[in-house]
Amino acid sequence: MSIQSWEPAAPTTTLDRPPARERRSVVKPGRFKQYEPVVIGTLSVVIALAAWQIVANARIYSILFVPGPWDVAQAFVKLFQTGDIWLDIGTSGAEIGIGYGMAVVAGLALGLLMGWYTRFQYALDPFVNFFYSTPRIVLIPLFILWFGIEMQPKIAVIFLGALFPIIINTMAGVRNTEAALLRVARSFGAPDALIFRRVVLPGSVPFILTGFRLGVGHALTGVVVGELIAAKHGVGQLIAIAGQTFQTPKMLAGVILIAGTGMLLTTIIQRVENRFQSWRPQIR
Amino acid sequence: MYDRSAKLAAKGVVIEYWLQRSRSLFTAVKGVDLEVRPGELLAIVGPSGCGKTTFLNAVDGLIPIAGGSLTLDGREIRSPGRDRAMVFQQPGLLPWRTVLGNVIFGVEAQGSMTKTQAIARARQQIELVGLKGFEDAYPLELSGGMQQRVNLARALLTDPEMLLLDEPFAALDAQTREMMQLELLKIWSQTRKTALFITHDIKEAIYLADRVIVFTRRPGRVKNVVDIKLSRPRDLRVKRDPQFLTYEDEIWESIQEELAVPAERLIAGVPAA
Numbered sequence: 001m002s003i004q005s006w007e008p009a010a011p012t013t014t015l016d017r018p019p020a021r022e023r024r025s026v027v028k029p030g031r032f033k034q035y036e037p038v039v040i041g042t043l044s045v046v047i048a049l050a051a052w053q054i055v056a057n058a059r060i061y062s063i064l065f066v067p068g069p070w071d072v073a074q075a076f077v078k079l080f081q082t083g084d085i086w087l088d089i090g091t092s093g094a095e096i097g098i099g100y101g102m103a104v105v106a107g108l109a110l111g112l113l114m115g116w117y118t119r120f121q122y123a124l125d126p127f128v129n130f131f132y133s134t135p136r137i138v139l140i141p142l143f144i145l146w147f148g149i150e151m152q153p154k155i156a157v158i159f160l161g162a163l164f165p166i167i168i169n170t171m172a173g174v175r176n177t178e179a180a181l182l183r184v185a186r187s188f189g190a191p192d193a194l195i196f197r198r199v200v201l202p203g204s205v206p207f208i209l210t211g212f213r214l215g216v217g218h219a220l221t222g223v224v225v226g227e228l229i230a231a232k233h234g235v236g237q238l239i240a241i242a243g244q245t246f247q248t249p250k251m252l253a254g255v256i257l258i259a260g261t262g263m264l265l266t267t268i269i270q271r272v273e274n275r276f277q278s279w280r281p282q283i284r
Numbered sequence: 285m286y287d288r289s290a291k292l293a294a295k296g297v298v299i300e301y302w303l304q305r306s307r308s309l310f311t312a313v314k315g316v317d318l319e320v321r322p323g324e325l326l327a328i329v330g331p332s333g334c335g336k337t338t339f340l341n342a343v344d345g346l347i348p349i350a351g352g353s354l355t356l357d358g359r360e361i362r363s364p365g366r367d368r369a370m371v372f373q374q375p376g377l378l379p380w381r382t383v384l385g386n387v388i389f390g391v392e393a394q395g396s397m398t399k400t401q402a403i404a405r406a407r408q409q410i411e412l413v414g415l416k417g418f419e420d421a422y423p424l425e426l427s428g429g430m431q432q433r434v435n436l437a438r439a440l441l442t443d444p445e446m447l448l449l450d451e452p453f454a455a456l457d458a459q460t461r462e463m464m465q466l467e468l469l470k471i472w473s474q475t476r477k478t479a480l481f482i483t484h485d486i487k488e489a490i491y492l493a494d495r496v497i498v499f500t501r502r503p504g505r506v507k508n509v510v511d512i513k514l515s516r517p518r519d520l521r522v523k524r525d526p527q528f529l530t531y532e533d534e535i536w537e538s539i540q541e542e543l544a545v546p547a548e549r550l551i552a553g554v555p556a557a
Contacts, residue, residue, distance in 0.1 A: 184376035187344055188442065189364040190393035198392070202380050279380045279422040 067249040075249035076256065089257075091233040092223050095151050099158025100219045104212065106159075107166025111211070114167065115174025115204070116196065128167055136160040136218075137225045144230050154226035154234070161222040162215030169214065173207025174200055209273045216265045220258055290319035291357060291446060291478045292343065298351030299338050312338040314503035315352070320446070320480055325472060327481040327489035329535060330499030330507075331542045336482045337373075339504065340450050343480060344370050356446060366394050369439035373451045375431040377423040383410065383434050384419040390438045402441070409437045412471060429460040436468070440475070447479040453488065465491055466520055473517060486539070490514075490531045491523060498535055501542040508538055 032039070049069045056068025063071060079085045114121040114128075136157055143153035177200050185195045227236025235254055242251035299313040312335035320326045328336045341347045342354060345364040354361045356368065369390060377386045387410060388402040397405070410419055413433040423431055432452055439447060452468075453461040465488060472479060472492075483489050489496045490512055498507045510531060514522055522528055 178376075180372070180374045180376040181378065183346070184370075184372060184389075185393055187346060187364050187370045187372075188390045188393035189366065194393060194395075198389075199378065202378070276380075279424065 064246055064248055067252065071249040072252045072256065075247070076253040079250065079253055079257075085238075087233050088235050088238050091151065091231075092227065092235040095154040095223050095226075095234070096158060096219050098151075099155040099222065100162050100215065102155075103159045103162035103166055103215055103219070107163045107211065107215070108170055108208065111167040111170025111208070112174060112201075112204075115171040116200070121171065128164060131160065132164040132168065137222065140226055140229050149230040149232065154223055154231065157226045158219045158222040161218035165214035165218060166208075166211040169207045169211030170204065173204025176207065177203050205276045206273065209269055209276070213266055213269045213273075216262060216269065220262050224258055289322075289358075291322045291324070292318075292320040292480065293355050294318050294339075294343075294352065295354075296352035297339065297342065297349050297354055299335065299342055299347065300350040301347070311503040313342075313505075315505050318497055318506055318509075320478055322478055323476045324494045325479045325481060325492055326495050326497065327483060327493035328497045328499060329483055329486055329489045329539065330504060331501045331539055332484055334499040334501050334542070335504035336499050337450055339499075340370075340448055340480065340482050344368055344448055366396060366442065367445040368448055369442045369444035369446075371432075371436050371439045371447065371449045371452045373454055375423070375428075375435040377431060377434055379423050382420045382422055383415060383426070386423065386434050387437045387441055390442045394442060396442065406437070406441055409441045412440070412474075413437045414467065427460075428456050429464055432456065432464060436471070440471070440477075445478065447477045449479060449481045451483050454484070461485075461488070462520055468492065469516075469518060486532055486535050487523060490528060490535070491518060491520075496531070496535060498538045507542070510535055 053068045053070060056063075056066050056071070060066075067075075110124065114124055139160065140153060140157055143156045147153045147156065181199050181203070182195065185199050190198075223234070224236035224239065227234040228240045231237040235257055239251050239254035239258075242248075242254060294316050297313060297316040298311070300309050300311050302308070303310050316339060318326075328339070330336045338347070342349050343356075343361065345361050345368070348362075356365075378389060381389070384403065384406055387406040388399070391397045391402045392399075407419065410416060413436055415430060415433050415437070418426065418430065423434070426434070435452065453464050456464060469492060481489070481492055486496075490510075493512055496510045496512060498510070499505065500507045512531060514525065514527060
């Protein structure tokens with residue numbers, strides 16, 4: 001092919017490249033490969049549970065100290081046989097829902113404002129830094145004093161727990177907008193509102209969702225610790241009472257309930273993150 | 285100076301900016317006089333750091349000038365406008381948008397077309413730059429050359445009076461660069477847009493341009509102007525034409541004079557004699 005007859009429709013140096021998001025392997029992948037993460041993960045959990053059961057069955061220690069997984073599973077089922085558990089779940093769920101929901105709204109708003117308006121950030125930075133470096137659960141006695149032992153002090157501590165990771169990550173997302181993209185937008189005369197909506201906000205989504213995910217952990221810590229200290233109902237309260245009355249399997253059943261909730265929420269957010277990142281080639 | 289009225293006219297343009305750390309005023313460009321004629325492709329070459337990109341940013345309206353005047357079609361340039369569009373050295377594509385979404389971003393930012401209109405025209409533009417079939421690909425799935433095609437299509441879709449190109453092929457490998465030059469000439473010959481092309485590649489400048497302007501080292505000024513009288517259309521073999529090599533020697537010597545200066549004078553920023 002002579003240089004003159006070169007046709008524009010064929011950027012030949014690149015066409016034969018596989019798309020970047022395709023995983024590549026030198027050998028033909030086996031059928032097992034696809035299920036490998038799930039299989040290995042499940043296997044390791046099964047082995048751990050079996051080891052735990054064996055140690056528990058040996059009864060070197062009493063059931064009070066080392067209940068086996070089977071004991072915990074039985075306690076878990078028993079929890080749900082009595083209706084009381086739903087009141088606990090409902091109470092804790094409402095506390096998390098309200099506290100975390102408020103943290104998402106406020107954290108997103110404050111984080112975006114602080115990221116976009118430098119002076120706003122200068123004004124609020126001292127407070128954000130102060131609260132972020134303080135374990136917010138130490139404020140629970142004060143909240144009990146203010147709000148009593150109903151849901152409000154727990155909502156407050158969940159809110160403060162989740163708020164700051166969301167603020168900080170959202171702000172980082174806005175701040176990390178690529179300078180080259182801003183320059184392109186300005187060069188085409190984009191008004192600030194359009195730059196914010198079309199460039200800054202979509203670019204911040206991964207950061208914002210990371211903030212949400214970290215916030216879940218803080219929210220769960222908040223609800224459990226809050227209820228340990230003072231509560232009428234709630235999963236944290238259930239754990240506290242079971243622990244104080246030496247019902248170790250029941251206590252661990254409560255712990256599993258909390259852990260399961262955390263894993264579920266984190267997985268949901270991770271799914272959302274993946275959806276928003278379909279343009280990013282996979283790192284493998 | 286010229287019988288036809290100039291599209292872009294720069295008279296004694298001075299560009300300065302403050303260096304944050306040393307709190308000193310830095311003169312990037314001092315007294316640039318040049319004119320770009322309608323329909324002309326003008327290239328600016330110069331030693332690295334001579335302020336040629338800074339000058340282009342001023343033409344785009346991204347940075348203000350400290351002295352002189354800069355007019356497009358007789359109107360003072362103060363800010364970015366619809367009459368200009370820039371093709372950047374770094375493609376600057378939104379990674380979460382497809383090729384199509386990125387190509388329409390320029391007109392979307394300008395607010396100059398409805399979305400349906402923009403998409404329809406963008407498809408034609410994508411075909412023109414040779415990316416047909418890649419409309420739904422994401423930037424990270426494209427090679428550097430293809431990303432620059434998107435960059436170019438985005439600028440062309442805004443249908444500017446003047447196209448500004450800031451070393452658009454500098455980051456590409458040698459073969460891709462040559463192909464992109466060839467293709468740019470083809471697209472340019474179809475649209476005949478007035479274009480200002482910044483590059484440090486002398487061959488590229490000669491191959492593309494009607495005239496090549498050589499900048500002095502910092503603070504940059506126009507050192508000399510070379511008329512490129514090679515016939516168009518030009519294929520890549522022009523680069524081995526004896527006339528081409530003469531131009532290359534002439535421009536290279538001119539730039540070399542700017543480089544062959546004691547280091548302390550470069551730091552002090554004393555203008556060339």
